[in-house]
Amino acid sequence: MVKKVISLEEAKRRLEEGWRPLPRVEEVGIWEALGRVLAEGVRCAVDLPPFDRAMYDGYAVRAGDTFGAEEDAPASLRVVGRVEAGEWPSVRVGKGEAVRIATGAPLPPGSDAVVMAEDTVEEEGEVRVYRPVSPWENVWRRGAERRRGEPLLPPGRVLGVREVGALAAAGVGRVRVYARPRVGVMATGDELEEPGRRLGKGKIFNSNGPMLCAAVASCGCTPVWLGVSRDSPRELRRGIERGISRCEALVISGGTSEGERDLVPSLVSEMGRLLFHGLALKPGKPTLFALVRGKPLFGLPGYPLSALLVFRLLVEPFLRRMAGLPQPSPPSVRARLAEEVGKARGREELIPVRLEGGLARVVRKGSGAITSLLEADGYLRAPRERERLRKGEEVEVILFGGGESV
C-alpha cells in the first residue's frame, strides 16, 4: 500500500497546503505564564518608573542650591522632612531646603535632584552638601523607560523569566497567550503491554505511548493518551473518533505499513482524506498524514527510533505552530564520519550517530532497537542522491535535545 513515496520536503508542502494551524488564545495570570507565548502585544499599564524616583539614599534638593558647592565650601540646606520608599511626600522643597530621601522614594515637589548621602553631612537640622548636582541628577524621571500605553512586548514573544519580571513591573497582571493544543496519542498493536505490568508471552512493552506523549509535551502541547488500540478496525475506528472529538490533532504509532494488520491507512482514507502515505525516508517510510473531520492525523512508524525521528522532522514543526511557538532549532555540531556509510540512492537516510572526540560513529542497531535511542547523541541526514558517505567526510550531526528542555 506504500506505493508512491514522497520526499520529506514534499510531505511538508502537502501538510502546509492541507492544513493551516489556527492557534487558540486564552488568558493567564503572569504567575502562571512562564514558557507561554504572547498571542497579543502587551503595553505598559503605567509609566515606568511611575514617578520621579530617587536612585540613591540622600537628599532631595533644588539643583540650583548646590551650584558651586565643593569640599571647602559646602552648600548648607535646611532639612524640612524625609520620605521613604512607598510613601508619598507630604512636604515641599523650597529654596535653601532639602528633604531626606530613601532609594526608590518619590521626589517631593519643588526638588529636582538628589544629592547622594556620601556627599553630605547632616547636623542639627542642616545638611552640608560637598558636591553640586545638576538638574535631575540621581533621579529616574517618570516614564523614562516607557510611557503608559507604550509597547512593552511584541506578540509571539515566549515568556521567560525576564519577560515575567518586566510584565510585573509594568503592572500587567494577566496576558493573552496561545492555549496549549490538546494532542491525542494512540499506539496500535496486539503485542503491546503496559509498562510496569507483567509481560505476557509474545508481548512487548508499549514504549511509543509514553515516549510520544513526552514528545508532544516537549512541543508546548498537552498530550492526551488514548490508549493502545488492538489491530481491529472497530477498536481503531472508535479510538480515532474519540481522539478527534477530544483533541485538536492526533498522533498514532504503528499499523501504518503495508501488512495485513496495518489498518490505519485504509481506515483514515474512509474516515477522512489521506494526504500522503509513504516517505522516501529511512527510517520513516510508513508515515502518513490525513485530515479527519478537518483535524490533522499523523501516522508514525511503530519502531521507536523511526517514530521519534519522524516526529522531530515532520510533526514537531506543526505542533509548535499550533502552540504559537517558534520553529524548532535543534543544536547541531559538525563532525567527521568515523567510517564509510553505504545507503540506497533515491531516499534520504537518517543515521543515528554517537560523537567521540570530533568523530561521528554510526549506531548500527536498527530502528527497532530501543537502546539506539540512548546510545546515539544525534543523527545525520544523508541526502537522497548520495550512495555512500566517505570515511572522514564532514557531516552535520543534529543533536537530540537534553532531557531538561521540555
Added chain:
Amino acid sequence: MVKKVISLEEAKRRLEEGWRPLPRVEEVGIWEALGRVLAEGVRCAVDLPPFDRAMYDGYAVRAGDTFGAEEDAPASLRVVGRVEAGEWPSVRVGKGEAVRIATGAPLPPGSDAVVMAEDTVEEEGEVRVYRPVSPWENVWRRGAERRRGEPLLPPGRVLGVREVGALAAAGVGRVRVYARPRVGVMATGDELEEPGRRLGKGKIFNSNGPMLCAAVASCGCTPVWLGVSRDSPRELRRGIERGISRCEALVISGGTSEGERDLVPSLVSEMGRLLFHGLALKPGKPTLFALVRGKPLFGLPGYPLSALLVFRLLVEPFLRRMAGLPQPSPPSVRARLAEEVGKARGREELIPVRLEGGLARVVRKGSGAITSLLEADGYLRAPRERERLRKGEEVEVILFGGGESV
C-alpha cells in the same frame, strides 16, 4: 553594614562549606517523569527484546533448509501455520517446514531464521524460497540489546523523551527521582504593590516576586510565594518563620543593603547564622547568605536586574544541586565590544549587553531599569582587576536563556 565584601568565588566557597544540599527522593510513574532526574540507576525489567523476534514479514524457517537456494533453484517448504505479532506460536517448525510470520512476532520453536517475504512465493501450502538465510538472519535475538537486570540508565540521568521511551520498552513503570525542592520566595518593601492592581501613590509593582518564582521554577524547583513583607521586623520575621517551616530554602529580595529599613541582615543574624553579607560585585553588592534553622536563605538585591544576575550566578547552581540537576551551562558567544567600558578596580562587574552583528553593545540603563532585562541579550563578566575594557576587545557574552527552556 555591608562592610567586608567578598568575591563571588569566596561566596561560593562559603556556601559549599556552610551547607550541603541533600536531595530528597520520590517515586513517579514514567508518564509523569519527563524532565525529572533519576536518583537511582535503573535496570531492565525484562530481556530486550523479550523473545526471539522476527525483524520483517516473511517465513520462520530452519536456516539449513534454505542452504543452496537461488533464483533458479528455490528451496520448497511446507507452510504449517502462521504467527502474528502479539501471539505466542502454537506450532513447531520441523525439517522442510515454514511458518508465516509477521514483523515483531516471536519465532516458533524449531525455527532459527526468517526469510523475507520479498524473497518468496507462496502457493498451495508451499513456499518457495529464492535466497538462502544463515542461522538467526533477520531475527532479533532475545536479550540482544540488554539482559534482564542489566543497567539501562545511570543515576543522575535527566529523563528526556528518549529516556522515557527506553524505560517503557524495558518494562520500567515507575522510577525513583529527586523530588522538586520547595523554595520560598519573598519580596520586601513598603512600596510594593501587586501587579494588576491599581498603583497607589509612591508605589511600584512587585516585579521580583513573579520573576524570582519563575527563576526558581526554571531550576527544577517548586516556588512557594510567601508574599510581600512590609519593612517591619515583626512582619519580616513572621514571613521568614513561615517560609522556613514550609520550604527547603528561601530567596528574599530587597532589604539587604545598609539603609535603616534594610532589616534582613540583622534579622537573619538573630534568627540564624549569617555566612556572608556583601559581594565585591556590581550589581549585586547587597547580597547575603544565611542558615536559619539549618535551611539556606539567600538575600538578593531589590533591583530586578541585580536580583536576577545574582540569582543566576549564585543561587541557581545551588538550587540545581538540591534538585539533582547538572550544573547550569548557559550558552555563550564571543563578541567584540562596541565601545570602551570603564569600571572600578577591585570588584567584578556584570555588564548587560545587546548583540548587534558580532558586536556587544552595553545596555546602560542601570540595574533598576526593568527594560534593561528585555533589551539585553546577555551579560559579560568584567574581571575585578581590570579598570577598563577596550573598544574592539573580544569578550564572552553569557546569553540569557530563551523563554522556553523552563
